[in-house]
Amino acid sequence: MTCLRLVLGDQLNPNHPWFSERRDDVVYVLMEIRQETDYVLHHAQKILAIFAAMRRFAEQLREAGHRVCYLAIDDAGNRQSLPDNLSNLLHLNAASRLEYQEPDEWRLDQQLRLYAEQQAVAVHCVDSAHFLTSREEFASFFGSRGRWTMEVFYRHMRKRHGVLLEYDGAPLGGRWNFDEENRKPWRGGPPEPPDLRPRHDVSALWRTIREAGVASFGDPNADALRWPLDRNEALQQLQAFITHSLPHFGDYQDAISAQAPRLFHSLLSFALNVKMLSPGEVIAQVELAGRDGLAPLAAVEGFIRQILGWREYVRGVYWSQMPGYERSNAFGHTRPLPEWFWTGNTRMACVRSAIGLSLTNAHAHHIQRLMVIGNFSLLAGLDPHALHRWYLGIYVDAFEWVELPNTIGMSQFADGGLLATKPYISAAAYLHRMGDHCSRCPYRRDQPTGPRACPFNALYWDFLARHAVRLRHNPRLDMPYRQLARMPDSHRQALSQQAQQLVGNLNSL
Structure with a gap:
């Protein structure tokens, strides 16, 4: 009797235990479906990268001797939904069993659980064999503690997995965190290292996607x-990062530049999030590079903290708070996104650059996402749910388990402080200190009010004033609240008036 094994588009891990042996009674199922392209409006490169990687993965499974059923987006028999296709394939293959790996998104997890309950055949869920913690482990670790912090969790993970430790269990270098050196x-x-990633001609696939009626935005x-389409390409990208970028990653991980948008970032998040790479192997190789003297400890620790600490932490928050976390809106913000979120046509140079990069590359690094786009969105009172859908759609590495907590919790503080200890907001001074956009901007960073004043200034102080009771x-x-208290009433009123004018004309900024 036949067993169908479902492989989702973010489960492209050739080292999963499933593939350790070839079985004639197993058929691996991959499907390109409108259910997944249409639940939010996605960037064209995100759709292309996932579909192209899925097709490459299916080819490699076949070459390894596995049986594969692949439903392309334009197949006549494609019913464009996960349960409908599964029911049809179970019937066509006379299958007696269905297996699937744990999905990373709550909506798919629930869909497959409900589907399984309705089936006459046996349905079994297995671990995706990717993450360093289970879904339940995070909530169990924090238990009834009144405060969740990533730093506490990160130190626990360092000890548990023996990462960057001395022989006696003390942190390598005598400190757990070198963040203050990485700013x-x-x-x-x-100089920014060359971009050594391969170039893939997927124009035929793009025509197929367009002809199938799939809507998208951004530059395809x-x-x-x-973006890497298989594990070998992802491994090459990892090695290029360690060789050329890791030595300087720590120093400049929070910098933003119009001249060098990649700087020293790895751009490995897509490969990690579709599971071409495992977090364990990335951490191990980066740690080895540090111990071999190829990169300073501050850079190595800063990068490892993003994966061993933050990535696992936000996943824990996601599974402990779903469903319902996506509706969090502690500040009650409801303003729609300005039109320039879809065009990049704003005069604010730093925002124009960050959104323009996102539209062009389906990617922006974490400071562009957090301290430019997210910062403005929070200060302007944009609807956090609308922003969540935009982030989920535009970024090639955005899957809800990692994107939602980063947007709702970290970027917008909409969960009221569950994930982050403070709102990540700033006026123009921080953006000027960390970036090089202000000299090319028609707005003046040093002016709090007036027609040429940087919008971040008035919006920042008005935000603090409006939410003083909470914050x-x-x-x-x-410190900023002490500064606000020292301001003359007339200046605070002028800032408030300026902020109201700005939010009333967001599309014209």
Whole structure:
């Protein structure tokens, strides 16, 4: 009797235990479906990269001797939904068993659980064999603690997995966290390393996607797609990062530049999130590079913290808070996204650059997402749910388990402080200190009010004033609230008026 094994588009891990032996009674099922392309409006490169990687994965399974059923987006028999296709394939293959790996998104997890309950055949769910923690482990670790913090969790993970430790269990270098050393602006040197990623011509696939009626936005770059399509390419990208970028990653991980948008970031998040790479192997190779003297400890620790700490932490928050977390809106913000979120046509140079990069590359690094786009969105009172859907659609590495907590919790503080200890907001001074956009901007970073004043300034102070009851006792916001208290009433009123004018004309900024 036949067993169908479902492989989702973010489960492209050739090292999964499923594939350790070839079985004639097993058929692996992969499907391109409108259910997944249409639940939010996606960037063209995100659709292309996932579909192209799925097709490459299916080819490699066949070459390894596995039986594969692949439903392309334009197949006549494709019913364009996961349960409908599964029912049809179970019937066509006379299958007696269905197996699937744990989905990483709550909506798919629920869909498959409900589907399984309705089936006459046996349905079995297995672990995806990817993450370093289970779904339940995070909530169990924090238990009834009144405060969840990533740092506490990160130190636990370092000890548990023996990462960056001395022989006696102490942290390598005598410190757990080198974040204070990793906040330098980039002023033109060292030079941004060359982009060594391959170029893929997926123009034929793009025509198929368009002819199938799939809607998208952003630049498809279909004749030169830069995202890895299989594990070998992802491993090459990892090695290129360790060799050329890791040595400078720590110093400049928070820098933003119009001249060098990649700087020293790895761009490995897509490969990790579709499981071409495992977090364990990436951590191990980066740690080895540090111990071999190929990169400073601050850079190695800063990068490992993003994967061993933050990535596992946000996943834990996601599974402990779903469903319902996506509806969080602690500040009650409801303004729609300005039109320029879809065009990049804003005069604010830093925002124009960050959104323009996102539309062109389906990617922006974490400071562009958090401290430029997210910062503006929070200060302007944009609807966090609308912003969540935009982030989920535009970024090639965005899957809800990682994107939703980063947007709702980290970027918008819409969960009221469950995930982050303070709102990540700033006026123009921070953006000027960490970036090089202000000199090319028609707005003046040093002006709080007036027609040429940087919008971040008035919006920042007005945000603090409007939410003082909730935020003024936060110790991490003590300094700005003391500054606000010292301002003359007339200046605070002028800032408030300026902010109201700005939010009333967001599309014209």
